[in-house]
Amino acid sequence: MARTKDTLADRVTEILKRRFPGADVNVGRFYGAERVNGQITWDGFNDKDHFDRQQDVHAVLEEELGADVQGISIVLAYTPREIELMESE
Numbered sequence: 001m002a003r004t005k006d007t008l009a010d011r012v013t014e015i016l017k018r019r020f021p022g023a024d025v026n027v028g029r030f031y032g033a034e035r036v037n038g039q040i041t042w043d044g045f046n047d048k049d050h051f052d053r054q055q056d057v058h059a060v061l062e063e064e065l066g067a068d069v070q071g072i073s074i075v076l077a078y079t080p081r082e083i084e085l086m087e088s089e
């Protein structure tokens with residue numbers, strides 16, 4: 001994914017890596033998007049359904065960023081196994 005340098009994206013990356021230790025985080029304003037978007041892959045999501053993962057990610061970002069969270073469109077949350085399966089298709 002093509003990404004431009006972005007302070008909010010850098011903040012989101014730092015927050016997610018700190019709050020979800022060992023996560024692979026890939027966020028930015030991909031393809032000229034106005035808002036930050038991307039994904040986080042973390043083995044800690046293994047026992048959570050998609051809704052709960054998204055809630056967890058959003059809660060962390062809202063807590064850490066306050067009103068700046070409005071600059072994020074979506075950060076999808078995956079397990080490493082889900083990424084592995086998607087890449088094999």
